[in-house]
Amino acid sequence: GFIWNTMLKAFVRGNRVQDSIFLYKLMLENGFVCIDNYTYPILIQGCSLSLSEFGGIEVHDHVVKMGFDGDVYVVNNLINMYSVCGHIGDARKVFDGSPRLDFVSWNSMLAGYVTEGNIEEAKLFYTQMPKRNIIASNSMIVLLGRSGRLSEAHQLFKDMVEKDMVSWTALISCYEQNLMYKEALDLFFTMRQNGISVDEVVFVSVLSACSYLLSFKIGELVHSFVIRFGFESYVNLQNALIHMYSRCGDVLAAQKLFNNGCFLDLITWNSMISAYMNYGLVVKARELFDSMPEKDVVSWSSMISGYAQLNKFSETLALFHEMLHQGVKPDETTLVSVVSACAQLAALDQGKWLDAYIQKNG
């Protein structure tokens, strides 16, 4: 069975959930022998990643019929799948009905409450845990931070007998989410002083704080750390650096990173486009936009809102129509810019048309 499972995993990793289901059906036709306790966690994981609740429910059904519903790995994946699909009640049913639970089961269930933002349940559940662990505590820190309860988050952090890099990063993010970027940076430097190891995630997070503070000097310093630690080729770090430099007034540094970068992704392109637009470099932005291998709604919105910011309202409307023509669905951000363009141009008929569009599309 492990050959089949390996193929299944390859499909799931490649975000090809339909193919994984198809392969699973072939496995069924092959007489079940290739289906084992490794098979379902992979399938369920695929449903989680693609938020396919209906696929997940179907797979859950098979799990029961095939008698794998006592496998703790299967159970944990089911809990996770129902949680990320927003069916926390079903996750809890799996949890409560499972003959066997381990600390991952508890962590997964807790993570469900955290995703949901359910402080009460999460706190209750956390106190009910047979044995707390770093991952559970880290989840709680995130939840408290997201809910604006910074002092509670900090207290929990301080009370942890063991902390890891994620605990520190989670607390740094808490400060950032509550717009306390200075404190976030301080915490990063404390983290370094305490000799805690760092990874690319920490740096991305810290660079984000620099961007908000418009702190070129610290941003540059962090960039030097990034190089010293050998993380400079990570796409997400390049994206964070491009964003930081553009926010902090050095669009040329951003451009240099973009031009020298390899393995760039959509976010890189989008960041560079909005960087150019923020500096009024419309032609450069448009060149990039037109040469993008693929665009998403953020690419379009960056251009459209950029035009609106620069008072180029007819360009705003023109690009919006182009967007619709290409079958890209605008979101709220896009529409805000378009509405303001209509208002500025006193384009009453366009405005009416847009109003009808918004009514029709919710």
Add this chain to the structure above:
RNA sequence: UGUCUGGUUGACCCU
């Protein structure tokens, strides 16, 4: 060969 926690891009608002 399988499961749980932290991070990056667009308008407005907030700061």
